Amino acid sequence: MTFNTFDTLQGSVRINLEKLSKVVNSGIPLTAFFFGILGYSFSFYFHFITVTFIYLTVLNFIYLHVQKRHALLSNYGIVAQMRYMIESIGPELRQYLFSSDTEEKPFSRVERNEVYRKSKGIDSSSAFGSQLLFNENEIKLRHSMFPQSKESLEAFSLCIGEERGLENSYTLKHPLIISAMSYGALGKNAIRALARGAKKAGILMNTGEGGFPKYHLMEDCDLVFQIGTAKFGVRNEDGTLSETKLAEIASFSQVKVIEIKFSQGAKPGKGGLLPKEKITKEISELRGVPMGEDIVSPSYHPECTTPQATVQFIKKVQDISKLPVGIKLCLGLEHEFLTLIQTMKALDIFPDYISIDGAEGGTGAAPKTFMDDLGLPIYKALPKVQNMLIKEGVRDRLKLMCAGKMINSGRQFMALSMGADAIYSARGFLLAIGCIQALQCNKNTCPTGITTHDNHLQAGLDIEDKANRVQNYIQSLDREYIELIAALGKKSLHELNDENLFLEGVY
């Protein structure tokens, strides 16, 4: 073996963070001392650096020897702050640089971009091929060999309340409805942008369970007033329904439909949640709750403890409001839902629609387990509900709606094919008005000013501009609907049925 003089120089260079921290920890006071000498010997200006390093020495001493909460800071000192600093911008870095276009949750960049392009009214064609995985779980729409001509298509029209022969029935002109988002969950600018957009696009909007819908009413769009389990806005002191307040709200000309919320896909079996960070003086007044603590709605309506009581409660709301009344729930125990339907049949009282919320639905704030692990996803729940309704022979007594990540026309058509009559979407519209999926809805720090009450953050949300985005989103979807209906060989959205679906082993 020949001896190489440079063998010792061939080792690889690695960063040993532990050694680095030791060097830094002893280096900081030494640097302070070094600049102290420079300042003494040459120029007093060096003492600017001396003072800075004295501070760092003190800070590092606190990290190493005083504070007890963070083991990393105790063991490594100021270098460990690098970890916290970099970690704190991890979500941004992942979204900007490191996550693939199909990877982010709940909506991938591919899905979001689709909405962004629609809301800006620009071309949404993509190149080369689908970014999605094609596997055995994939659900697809089946097209027809003989597409319809676009001229022969019929316009969408759905009358809510016609089954009861209601005088104040409401006719939907568009299958998409802005889903329940309260003032509280969203800031006032976002609410007004959505409401103005709904007015421009001629679609229906749900107020959410946020009490008196002050900002929703401002833009004069058609509204669904939602009664949550806490009954904000229509509440007696003891949490039961206030008949006078409900009648008062129902008398607003903008309020076209009433919806009773039993459960929500993102947190089924649990009431609404508004974190204390987001409770302003105005919200505490509109909802009649104290400031400074989280608003946790009860998990059920005090009136609705049995199927009979539930159906009677629906009847009561119908009688007081004289408007179409729907219910919203996330499917859990099927036999309970079946019993509810059978009770409706026995008592001959039906809500005007049932809205099924999929477990993948969104929320401003919910416990993680409830978001992740409870409730049935929409494509599992919807066929079951449809089948139950048909089996009980009551499908023609009410309308069926659904919600759960219904942001693009593909998913919406799948739901319509499974039996839904109309679609609820919330996050689709949030994306349309500029949501960047920063996932801070529960912190009052939404960088786009949508789910915050911070005036500084809301200032960037221009109501008129974002209202136009909502309108563009709807118009772009409309164009896509026409293409899709024609491609599926149907004449209208009402004709869609499960023959249009493909799912291995199911359809």
Place this chain on the structure above:
Amino acid sequence: MPTQKVETKVLVFSWIFQIIAAIILGMAAWDKIVGTETSHYVFTTLEMEPAGRIIIASIESLAAIMLLSTSIPHMGAVLGLGVMMGAIIAHISKLGFDVNNDGGKMVMMMTVVIFSTIAIIFLHRSRFPMGEKDTD
């Protein structure tokens, strides 16, 4: 940055120190800006005349303004204490404690500011980042 609410009682207590420190720092800055005889003497001794005098005066005024704010008094205290550390170094190394025969007045003022700023930093300690990360 993680900031926690400071109790009202503590805030009132802190304001006393904030005002004391801000007044002394403000007066010191004013003396340097108009160029009183003492300040000329000090900065000539430190060989920082006139640039250093103006720089220190600017930092002192900034610290005084920050001390009188509601949002960042703790940062003002850090800045003020920093200037005072420089002052300690100056007195120990170059100036001595009886500057221009003032009978230790300057050093006394310095001690008051040091005490006040340390008190402010201590009272507002929960507003400094200690490595808490945003947990969700």
